Amino acid sequence: MANAKVNKKITSFADATRVTPVPGTDDQFEATIHWDWCGGLHAHGGLTLSLVFSTVRTFFLRKYPSTPQPDPINSDIHFIQPAPRGRVILTVTELSHARRYSTVEVKLRDPAGTICTTATVIQGNLATEVGPSIAVPPVMTRDEIPDRERDCDESIRTPLLIKLMPVIMKMRVLKRKGAKTQSWSRKGAAGLNTKETWVRWEDLNQKLDVISLGVLCDNFLPAPLNFDPTMADLSKYVFPTMCMSIEIKKDPKDAEWLFQEIVCHKIQNGRYDTDVRVLDENGDLVALSKHVSIMAEMKRTKAKFRFL
Amino acid sequence: MANAKVNKKITSFADATRVTPVPGTDDQFEATIHWDWCGGLHAHGGLTLSLVFSTVRTFFLRKYPSTPQPDPINSDIHFIQPAPRGRVILTVTELSHARRYSTVEVKLRDPAGTICTTATVIQGNLATEVGPSIAVPPVMTRDEIPDRERDCDESIRTPLLIKLMPVIMKMRVLKRKGAKTQSWSRKGAAGLNTKETWVRWEDLNQKLDVISLGVLCDNFLPAPLNFDPTMADLSKYVFPTMCMSIEIKKDPKDAEWLFQEIVCHKIQNGRYDTDVRVLDENGDLVALSKHVSIMAEMKRTKAKFRFL
Numbered sequence: 007m008a009n010a011k012v013n014k015k016i017t018s019f020a021d022a023t024r025v026t027p028v029p030g031t032d033d034q035f036e037a038t039i040h041w042d043w044c045g046g047l048h049a050h051g052g053l054t055l056s057l058v059f060s061t062v063r064t065f066f067l068r069k070y071p072s073t074p075q076p077d078p079i080n081s082d083i084h085f086i087q088p089a090p091r092g093r094v095i096l097t098v099t100e101l102s103h104a105r106r107y108s109t110v111e112v113k114l115r116d117p118a119g120t121i122c123t124t125a126t127v128i129q130g131n132l133a134t135e136v137g138p139s140i141a142v143p144p145v146m147t148r149d150e151i152p153d154r155e156r157d158c159d160e161s162i163r164t165p166l167l168i169k170l171m172p173v174i175m176k177m178r179v180l181k182r183k184g185a186k187t188q189s190w191s192r193k194g195a196a197g198l199n200t201k202e203t204w205v206r207w208e209d210l211n212q213k214l215d216v217i218s219l220g221v222l223c224d225n226f227l228p229a230p231l232n233f234d235p236t237m238a239d240l241s242k243y244v245f246p247t248m249c250m251s252i253e254i255k256k257d258p259k260d261a262e263w264l265f266q267e268i269v270c271h272k273i274q275n276g277r278y279d280t281d282v283r284v285l286d287e288n289g290d291l292v293a294l295s296k297h298v299s300i301m302a303e304m305k306r307t308k309a310k311f312r313f314l
Numbered sequence: 315m316a317n318a319k320v321n322k323k324i325t326s327f328a329d330a331t332r333v334t335p336v337p338g339t340d341d342q343f344e345a346t347i348h349w350d351w352c353g354g355l356h357a358h359g360g361l362t363l364s365l366v367f368s369t370v371r372t373f374f375l376r377k378y379p380s381t382p383q384p385d386p387i388n389s390d391i392h393f394i395q396p397a398p399r400g401r402v403i404l405t406v407t408e409l410s411h412a413r414r415y416s417t418v419e420v421k422l423r424d425p426a427g428t429i430c431t432t433a434t435v436i437q438g439n440l441a442t443e444v445g446p447s448i449a450v451p452p453v454m455t456r457d458e459i460p461d462r463e464r465d466c467d468e469s470i471r472t473p474l475l476i477k478l479m480p481v482i483m484k485m486r487v488l489k490r491k492g493a494k495t496q497s498w499s500r501k502g503a504a505g506l507n508t509k510e511t512w513v514r515w516e517d518l519n520q521k522l523d524v525i526s527l528g529v530l531c532d533n534f535l536p537a538p539l540n541f542d543p544t545m546a547d548l549s550k551y552v553f554p555t556m557c558m559s560i561e562i563k564k565d566p567k568d569a570e571w572l573f574q575e576i577v578c579h580k581i582q583n584g585r586y587d588t589d590v591r592v593l594d595e596n597g598d599l600v601a602l603s604k605h606v607s608i609m610a611e612m613k614r615t616k617a618k619f620r621f622l
Contacts, residue, residue: 079585080557080606082390084417084434086410101429102394107556107608109392111432121409124419126392126432128556128606137584138551138609140541142507145579199450233448243446248415248436249388251559253587253606255580271453271591272563272599276445277387279561279602283579291580294587296604298388298436298561300415301446 016042019176019212019221022053023060025096032069035061035096039089042172048088049122050173051247052224055083058112058125059217061096065110066129075108077216077254079130084249089114089122106130132216132257145283145291150192151265152182154204159183161203166240167227177225180204188232191267198232201268213260222264223252223282223295229270230278230301243301250297258284258292265289276301324350327484327520327529330361331368333404340377343369343404347397350480356396357430358481359555360532363391366420366433367525369404373418374437383416385524385562387438392557397422397430414438440524440565453591453599458500459573460490462512467491469511474548475535485533488512496540499575506540509576521568530572531560531590531603537578538586538609551609558605566592566600573597584609 017040028034037060043053059078066075094114101109107130114123152158158180168175181203182190189201205225207214214222228245231237258264265285270278282295325348336342345365347357357365367386374383402422409417415438422431460466466488476483489511490498497509513530515522522530536553539545566572573593578586590603 082392082434082557082559084390084409084436086417101392101432109394109556124409124434126390126434126557128392135583135585137611138538138581139583140538140581142578142581143505193451197451230446230448248417249390249434251390251604253604255582255585255587270450271602273446273448273450274563275443275447277443277563279563281602294579294589294604296559296561296602303445 014041018209019207019218023056023217025057025061025064027064027068028095033065033098035064035098037061037094037096039091039094041091042175044091045171045173048090050171050221050224051083051085051250052221053173054085054089054114054123054220055081055125055224055250055252056217056220058083058096058114058123058127059220061112062098062110062127062129063217065098066108070103073105075129075131077130077132077257078127078252079107079132080128080251080253081125082249082251083123083125085123085247087120087122090116093117094122106135132254144289145285146267146289148289151285151289152202154180154263157182158204161189164237170240173221174225176208176221178206178208179225185235187235187237199229199270201226201232203266203268204263205266206263213262214258214264215260216254216257219252219254219258219284219293222266222284223293224250224297226266226268228299228301229280230273242304244304245299245301247297247299250295252293252295254293256286256290256292258286261286263287264292273301322349326517327515327526331364331525333365333369333372335372335376336403341373341406343372343406345369345402345404347399347402349399350483352399353479353481356398358479358529358532359391359393359558360529361481362393362397362422362431362528363389363433363532363558363560364525364528366391366404366422366431366435367528369420370406370418370435370437371525373406374416381413383437383439385438385440385565386435386560387415387440388436388559388561389433390557390559391431391433393431393555395428395430398424401425402430414443440562452597453593454575454597456597459593459597460510462488462571465490466512469497472545478548481529482533484516484529486514486516487533493543495543495545507537507578509534509540511574511576512571513574514571521570522566522572523568524562524565527560527562527566527592527601530574530592531601532558532605534574534576536607536609537588538581550612552612553607553609555605555607558603560601560603562601563599564594566594569594571595572600581609
């Protein structure tokens with residue numbers, strides 16, 4: 007019981023993504039998965055990706071201190087097995103190292119040595135990236151982006167949701183006024199496959215930096231639930247993400263708020279995709295993210311990933 | 315000179331993606347990169363991905379013949395070093411194997427053993443995929459998709475392009491009537507970051523199957539060139555793709571034609587993205603693909619990838 011109490015301590019994002027080099031190695035890092043950064047009993051996918059970002063940054067800063075490549079320009083992550091609470095080890099393997107971009111693989115293993123997560127990351131430096139630019143039409147115009155005060159209200163999470171996904175308490179989400187449980191976009195009720203939200207950390211000491219984009223790009227309800235005003239499906243189905251990717255276009259530079267347009271193109275035969283476009287206060291594109299996820303009946307599986 | 319002549323033999327797509335198990339192994343496969351499936355002197359990215367699809371299919375059919383998982387549901391591929399013409403070896407490592415979806419890593423190595431390409435593939439079976447479906451609005455309505463005869467004309471490749479990219483001779487591309495060199499979308503000249511094309515194999519013996527989707531999703535000119543009516547940038551810049559992903563939503567079932575909507579969200583500081591949505595004759599979504607690519611001055615590099 008004492009342990010249970012200790013486990014309920016809240017951990018900051020900075021602490022949740024802190025990694026420690028394993029003594030005697032230059033490619034292994036230790037981290038801890040805390041209960042409040044979990045979905046169910048296992049590490050939240052977005053938190054895991056932020057942890058990968060932090061690991062790769064630490065690896066590069068230690069190995070190449072004079073030519074910094076701190077930023078995960080693009081990352082692909084595959085969730086192979088749920089990563090448990092507690093201690094995990096992340097191992098970095100260099101595939102290429104060059105002046106502008108380098109590529110590494112990262113494996114996250116549980117204490118038994120089982121690979122829970124594998125990621126491939128193209129690392130670079132957003133602050134020194136140079137080359138031609140061409141103006142293209144924006145994802146959304148400034149007029150299309152909802153005003154936080156005029157057009158939005160807070161998205162309230164049900165107790166069931168918070169129990170299933172403690173990590174969702176970490177971010178405040180504003181959705182368009184209109185539907186009670188659903189997230190609308192400028193397309194309204196006709197386009198429930200598109201959601202628009204403003205997001206910030208609940209912890210006001212934490213700003214939205216590059217490392218935060220892992221959690222941010224995995225901070226929304228499964229696309230099928232937006233078609234279900236009663237949310238009854240939440241206790242009938244599981245919605246695990248098999249893999250996700252993020253391309254970071256711009257350093258969000260410790261923004262307080264970022265905007266997300268979240269689009270699902272198809273929900274078919276128990277599989278669905280999620281495209282996330284992250285914009286800043288100026289409507290400038292910060293990141294593109296893509297998820298591939300599953301919708302499966304809960305009765306078909308005991309463990310979240312067993313049925314895959 | 316005799317060799318040069320022999321090298322100019324044309325290879326079918328079926329032959330270009332044929333893999334042979336390396337004797338004495340169950341995870342290694344040999345393949346040959348042919349000159350006509352190259353961009354420059356090196357394997358075309360899309361062909362390489364089709365080769366990965368073919369390798370993983372062969373691996374699964376040999377290892378699990380009674381529970382077939384022939385289809386690359388989702389694939390992420392990273393181009394680390396250019397894969398040379400000639401013999402290459404592909405090695406498959408199983409990360410998970412389950413009833414519905416399995417995950418493998420594939421490394422493509424040149425004869426010296428250098429990793430040229432790394433891919434992570436979620437393998438499954440499109441024909442037996444089951445689970446809930448929810449109708450979502452289509453990517454494009456039937457009315458928005460151009461009619462091949464009424465609205466389109468053939469995209470003509472310049473001799474320079476064919477010299478640089480022999481592989482582009484493999485597919486016939488229809489673009490919207492209008493601009494001479496540029497590919498337009500329904501947005502016309504105002505939306506040069508969006509292109510709409512109909513595509514088929516030139517080889518009428520070859521149909522658009524699942525394995526073809528690798529080449530198909532990498533069969534277009536770099537996004538920045540669509541802003542350049544003179545195509546002069548083609549001799550000033552290189553446009554290598556660092557990585558791409560494809561999620562396959564539906565078996566194209568040996569279609570003759572498929573439609574592509576190709577969108578670029580940002581061209582900034584020498585980096586750009588490409589989103590590809592592949593639709594069939596009925597407007598149904600077949601695949602989603604995403605590329606992360608570079609635009610760099612040619613003088614900065616001798617080899618295509620050196621500057622990365």
